Structure formats: structure tokens, C-alpha cells
Amino acid sequence: xxxxxxxxxxLMASVLLGPVCGLLGVFVTARRLAFFSDTVAHxxxxxxxxxxxxxxxxxxxxxxxxSIGVAxxxxxxxxxxxxxxxxxxxxLLSTSVALxxxxxxxxxxxxxxxxxxxxxxxxxVSPMDxxxxxxxxxxxxxxxxxxxxxxxxxxxxEDLAHVTGIPVRWINLGFTLALTLVVTLAIRLVGIILVxxxxxxxxxxxxxxxxxxxxxxxxxxxxxLGSALGGVVxxxxxxxxxxxxxxxxxxxxFVASLALQKVVRxxxxxxxx
Amino acid sequence: MTPHPPALQIQQVHVALGGTAVLRGVTLSVRxxxxxxxxxxxxxxxxxxxxxILGLQSIDSGEIQILGAPISPSTLARVGYVPxxxxxxxxxxxxxxxxxxxxxxxxxxxxxxxxxxxxxxxAPSVEELGVMPLLxxxxxxxxxxxxxxxxxxxxxxxxxxLLLLDEPTAGVDTPGERxxxxxxESVHRRHQMxxxxxxxxxxxxxxxxxxxxxxxxxxxxxxxxxxxxRNDSLKEAYGLHLTPYHHxxxxxxxxxx
Ligand SMILES: Nc1ncnc2c1ncn2[C@@H]1O[C@H](COP(=O)(O)OP(=O)(O)OP(=O)(O)O)[C@@H](O)[C@H]1O
Ligand SMILES: [Mg+2]
Numbered sequence: 001x002x003x004x005x006x007x008x009x010x011l012m013a014s015v016l017l018g019p020v021c022g023l024l025g026v027f028v029t030a031r032r033l034a035f036f037s038d039t040v041a042h043x044x045x046x047x048x049x050x051x052x053x054x055x056x057x058x059x060x061x062x063x064x065x066x067s068i069g070v071a072x073x074x075x076x077x078x079x080x081x082x083x084x085x086x087x088x089x090x091x092l093l094s095t096s097v098a099l100x101x102x103x104x105x106x107x108x109x110x111x112x113x114x115x116x117x118x119x120x121x122x123x124x125v126s127p128m129d130x131x132x133x134x135x136x137x138x139x140x141x142x143x144x145x146x147x148x149x150x151x152x153x154x155x156x157x158e159d160l161a162h163v164t165g166i167p168v169r170w171i172n173l174g175f176t177l178a179l180t181l182v183v184t185l186a187i188r189l190v191g192i193i194l195v196x197x198x199x200x201x202x203x204x205x206x207x208x209x210x211x212x213x214x215x216x217x218x219x220x221x222x223x224x225l226g227s228a229l230g231g232v233v234x235x236x237x238x239x240x241x242x243x244x245x246x247x248x249x250x251x252x253x254f255v256a257s258l259a260l261q262k263v264v265r266x267x268x269x270x271x272x273x
Numbered sequence: 274m275t276p277h278p279p280a281l282q283i284q285q286v287h288v289a290l291g292g293t294a295v296l297r298g299v300t301l302s303v304r305x306x307x308x309x310x311x312x313x314x315x316x317x318x319x320x321x322x323x324x325x326i327l328g329l330q331s332i333d334s335g336e337i338q339i340l341g342a343p344i345s346p347s348t349l350a351r352v353g354y355v356p357x358x359x360x361x362x363x364x365x366x367x368x369x370x371x372x373x374x375x376x377x378x379x380x381x382x383x384x385x386x387x388x389x390x391x392x393x394x395x396a397p398s399v400e401e402l403g404v405m406p407l408l409x410x411x412x413x414x415x416x417x418x419x420x421x422x423x424x425x426x427x428x429x430x431x432x433x434x435l436l437l438l439d440e441p442t443a444g445v446d447t448p449g450e451r452x453x454x455x456x457x458e459s460v461h462r463r464h465q466m467x468x469x470x471x472x473x474x475x476x477x478x479x480x481x482x483x484x485x486x487x488x489x490x491x492x493x494x495x496x497x498x499x500x501x502x503r504n505d506s507l508k509e510a511y512g513l514h515l516t517p518y519h520h521x522x523x524x525x526x527x528x529x530x
Contacts, residue, residue, distance in 0.1 A: 030365035
């Protein structure tokens with residue numbers, strides 16, 4: 001059925017990126033980093049535009065560079081100014097989208113290209129992307145598991161983590177970098193506009209049915225895998241746009257988890273309000 | 274080195290935040306094994322001082338010695354810290370068992386360990402605090418009083434010699450507050466540790482503490498609770514809006530704003 005090379009690449013990309021997105025999502029949701037990840041994703045549009053404008057055949061390096069640049073700019077602005085993180089993110093998001101669209105408008109022969117990045121395209125995963133994705137997803141998964149206790153404690157109370165001897169600054173920096181890399185790579189599959197949902201929705205679904213962090217982590221990992229894989233297969237079978245299909249699978253699983261919640265945690269710790 | 278240096282020794286500590294001198298030469302010394310209260314009006318620098326002791330706030334000048342040594346990871350390992358509340362989001366599924374497991378070396382790999390093994394490791398230090406029934410509960414759903422117990426259990430797991438608590442009963446109702454102070458006193462008695470408690474609740478402080486420091490940028494007065502009540506400098510520290518009085522038969526102290 002999936003004999004085409006591009007399809008195999010898309011399937012492999014979903015197996016590589018879906019689970020690590022689910023894993024990262026547990027901390028992204030708990031630390032309210034959804035808007036941050038959205039900003040990083042949108043800044044990649046400027047990255048793509050700059051890459052194509054410079055005549056690069058593969059815009060991935062430019063995307064990664066601009067996303068990391070925007071993430072560093074956020075950290076710098078947060079230190080330099082009294083502004084709320086939300087405000088800075090909104091500023092960076094709109095500026096980079098505007099920059100991307102303006103550059104795109106000046107490029108000749110790339111009219112349809114922008115949509116492929118905005119909504120994801122299974123045709124666009126190159127062998128080189130796959131190599132990058134395998135290195136980064138394995139690296140980030142190992143990093144998260146090694147830092148799991150530290151990240152958990154930082155999420156619980158930063159000062160407490162500090163007093164316990166955890167190098168909070170370094171771990172926060174490393175986590176931000178890991179998140180930036182994974183988000184930027186997942187854009188190929190899910191698209192700029194929708195990529196954050198691949199981080200947020202599996203973790204939220206997992207939270208609905210999990211009784212503790214261990215369960216939430218394992219379930220989010222599995223849901224990330226299942227939705228990315230299921231989305232790619234469905235998108236191929238029914239000839240649907242890839243990113244939106246993946247997101248709809250995520251959303252369907254979320255709805256199912258609401259029903260399942262009553263079964264799994266009948267008396268349980270469902271919110272009182 | 275003397276065999277028993279003070280649990281905490283602070284010399285002429287100055288800290289300025291955003292251009293204001295918050296701590297203006299704080300000097301104090303806490304003997305080992307005492308239950309000490311740190312009081313003072315809002316903005317008097319209590320939290321800043323506590324953060325400085327924990328190495329979370331750098332000091333402009335002065336000296337802080339914990340258990341006879343300067344602040345370092347190895348001295349901080351002998352200190353317990355109970356923050357007022359956690360920054361935990363409801364979207365984070367962390368259970369009490371998992372939170373406590375983070376603290377013990379033998380449950381470092383809790384992600385792969387059975388609940389039975391984790392509970393066995395936790396039980397000896399945690400049982401006395403009545404935390405065992407809470408182990409399956411998500412940390413983000415605990416009540417104020419339950420959370421305080423869990424946080425104290427967390428710091429006791431490493432058997433600290435010095436325990437610092439920042440306004441532990443803010444947001445806890447009056448009966449909860451009373452039982453909390455009783456808990457602290459029993460922990461203090463049983464473990465013979467030094468406890469420094471930041472609090473606004475003067476009546477509880479005066480009832481349970483052995484020594485009181487009143488802070489207002491500097492330590493403006495100190496002494497046993499009885500001394501402090503009699504001393505007029507407390508009114509000075511609180512800007513004269515405080516009138517402590519005795520309930521003669523019970524020795525209880527209240528304050529009026
Ligand atoms: N980051 C900061 N920048 C500037 N000023 C600060 C900063 N943090 C605290 N302050 C100021 O330092 C002073 C002391 O604050 P601190 O939190 O130590 O007081 P506190 O005694 O703990 O008060 P409370 O009883 O309200 O908890 C306050 O006037 C506060 O406004
Ligand atoms: Mg304070």
C-alpha cells in the first residue's frame with residue numbers, strides 16, 4: 001500500500017516526531033509554554049522565506065536558525081525589559097509572520113510553497129529531514145528522560161529545585177532548545193499553524209485519563225505516536241491535507257478521553273468545578 | 274572550629290532590590306535546636322532574607338554562615354525549605370507519591386519502580402506526618418493544609434538539620450493553622466532540628482516559638498516571646514498599628530490592626 005518513497009518517509013517522520021512531541025507536551029502544558037511553541041513555529045515561516053530567498057534548496061537549516069534566533073531573542077527581551085512574556089511572544093510572532101509573508105511576496109515561483117509550510121505536506125519530508133529528525137528526536141527523548149526528575153521539580157517549584165542543587169538555568173535553556181528543534185522539524189508534517197496542537201493535545205488527553213505523572217507521560221507518548229501515524233495514514237488514504245488530519249485525530253482522541261475519564265476514574269480526582 | 278557552631282549566623286547583610294535597600298545590615302544568630310520565628314510587617318524583607326539564606330538571592334555585602342559553613346551545595350543539602358505554595362499547574366499529573374520520590378536517592382528511578390517499593394522507602398519518614406493516605410492524590414489538588422504536610426514531609430525525607438518555612442499557614446484556616454503549628458512543634462521536638470519560621474500570625478508565633486526576631490530592614494528587636502510583647506520596639510517595627518495584649522489566664526496573645 002505505502003510503497004512510494006515519500007510515503008515511507010512521511011510515516012517514518014511521524015514515528016520519529018509524534019512520540020517526542022507527546023513527551024515534550026507534558027512539560028509544555030504544565031509550564032504554560034504553548035504560546036511559546038506557537039511563536040517558535042510561526043517564526044519558522046520567516047526562516048523558510050529567508051532560506052528560499054538566499055537560494056537554499058533545503059530551507060530546514062534556515063528554519064532552525066531563525067527559530068533558535070527568535071527563542072534567544074525572547075529570553076534576551078525578557079531579561080532586558082519589564083514586559084510580560086505573553087506580550088513579548090505576541091510581538092515576536094506577528095513580526096516574524098509579517099516578515100515571512102513580505103519576503104514570500106517578493107519571491108518568484110514560490111506561490112504555493114507557503115501553504116505547504118503553513119499546513120504541512122507529507123510530500124515535503126526529504127531524506128535529509130529524516131536524518132535530522134532521527135538524530136534530534138532520539139537526542140531529545142534521551143535528554144528528557146535523563147532530566148526527568150529535574151524538569152519535574154522545576155515545573156513544581158523553581159526555587160525548590162534550585163535549593164536542591166539542580167542547575168535550573170541550564171536545564172531551562174536545554175529544554176527550550178530541545179523544544180525549538182522539535183517544533184521546527186514537526187512543521188514539515190503538521191504545518192506551522194497546527195504544530196502546537198501535536199504538543200498540547202496528546203498531553204492534555206493523557207491528563208484526562210492518567211492518575212499520576214508516570215501514566216500521563218506514557219499515555220502522552222503513545223498518543224503522540226498514534227495520532228501522528230494515524231493522521232499520516234488517513235491523509236494518504238483519503239487524500240486529505242496532512243497536518244489538519246493529524247490534528248483531527250488528536251482532537252478525536254481527546255474527545256474519547258473525556259468519555260473514558262468517567263470509566264477510568266469514576267470516583268476519581270475529576271475537577272470539582 | 275567549635276564543636277557546635279550556631280545553626281545560622283548572619284553578619285551585617287545588605288541587599289538592595291531595584292534601587293531600594295531592603296536589608297540594611299541584618300545581624301542575627303540562631304542557636305542549634307531552637308524553634309525561632311521571624312516576624313515583621315509586609316515588605317520588611319523577611320522573604321528576601323530567607324532567599325538570601327538559601328542562596329537564591331545574592332547579597333551585596335555581609336556574611337551568612339549555615340551550620341558553621343558558608344552557603345554551598347553541600348551546606349544546602351543539610352537545609353530543608355518549605356515554600357508557601359507550589360507553582361504547579363492543574364495540567365501536571367504529578368502525584369504526592371511521585372513528588373516525594375523525587376527527594377530520596379533510593380527512589381531516584383521512580384519512573385521505573387513499583388509503587389510498593391517507593392512506598393516502602395518513603396514510609397519511615399513520612400508516616401508520622403499523616404501523608405501516607407495522600408500518596409495517590411495529584412499534588413495540584415491538595416488543600417492548603419494537606420499541601421503543607423506534604424511539603425514538610427518532602428523536606429524531612431533528607432533529614433535536614435535546619436528547616437526554613439516561609440509563611441507556612443497563609444491560606445490555611447484557623448483550625449488548620451493550629452494543627453499545623455502543633456505539627457511543627459512535634460517535628461521540632463522529635464527531630465531536634467533548628468526551625469526558622471516566617472509568619473504574620475503573632476498569636477501562634479508567640480505561643481510556639483522559643484525566640485523571636487522582629488525584622489524591619491534590620492533586626493529591630495529580638496528575645497523570648499514574653500520579652501518581645503513587653504518591648505515597645507515591636508510597635509515601632511509595625512509602625513504603631515499593633516497592640517498586643519494578654520489573655521491573662523491562657524497567656525494567649527492577639528493583635529489588633
Ligand atoms: N525583584 C524586586 N525588585 C525590587 N524590589 C523588590 C523585589 N523583590 C522584593 N522587592 C521589595 O523588597 C521589599 C521586601 O520584600 P520581601 O518580599 O522580602 O518582604 P516580606 O517581609 O517578605 O513581605 P511580606 O510580609 O509581604 O511577605 C519590598 O518592599 C518589595 O517591594
Ligand atoms: Mg514574604
